[in-house]
Amino acid sequence: MFAKLVEAVGLASSSTVHGHLSRLEEKGYIRRDPTKPRAIEIVSDQTNDNINMEETIHVPVISKVTAGVPITAVENIEEYFPLPEHLTSTHNSDIFILNVVGDSMIEAGILDGDKVIVRSQTIAENGDIIVAMTEEDEATVKRFYKEKNRYRLQPENSTMEPIYLDNVAVIGKVIGLYREM
Incomplete structure (x- = not known):
């Protein structure tokens, strides 16, 4: 059995597989019959009290928001995405997820294809990473700054210029990020 597992998962030796299985058994995730x-x-989680199965909530994934050149926002639910309940605090209905398209936020660690977790709110403080609707009704993810007579939506990519606006509608504040490896 170990040789097939070694080959299937690309490990170096059967002793590595044996070690992993032993640790899974010690933690109560698996049971082996000698x-x-x-x-x-x-x-299963019902038969093992040692496994902490945290409650999840299903958060709506709403359209795509750009982190580069703004794209027109279409507010429709594409799917629901499970998140651990502790990440959403007590305001579950105020949380949504947006798929990021573009690379203007790469220096903040937000990459093309990431999912940003957003708390709905209409105000922001200088330096917050927000989802905003521009004057052209386009949605974008940028760092927010209120300046003297205008708003600045600052990309986190040194090759890109900020967007200056007379009016901006804050849709929400980015509070988390999910990335598939």
């Missing part, structure tokens, strides 16, 4: 060396039982 009389059946090829059998592994996955322990």
Whole structure:
């Protein structure tokens, strides 16, 4: 059995697989029967009190918001995405997710294809990373600054220029990020 697992997951040796399986068994995630060396039982969360299964909520993923050249925002729910409840505080209905398109926020660690977790709010403080609607009804993710007579939506990419606006509608504040590896 170990040789097949070594090959299937690309590990160096069967002792590595044995070590991983032993740790999973010690933590209560699996159960092995010594009389059946090829059998592994996955322990369900109902039968194992040692596993902490945190509650999740399903947050709407709403259209795509650019982190580069703004794209027209279409407010429709594409899907629901599960998040651990502790990430959403007590205001679950105020949380939504937007897919990022573009690279204007790369120096803030927000990459093309990321999902930003956003708390709906209409105000922002200088330096907040926000989702904003521009005067052309386009949505964008940028760092927010209120200047003397205008607003500045600052990209976090040194090759891009800020967007200056007389009016901006803050849709929400970015409070988290999800990235698939």
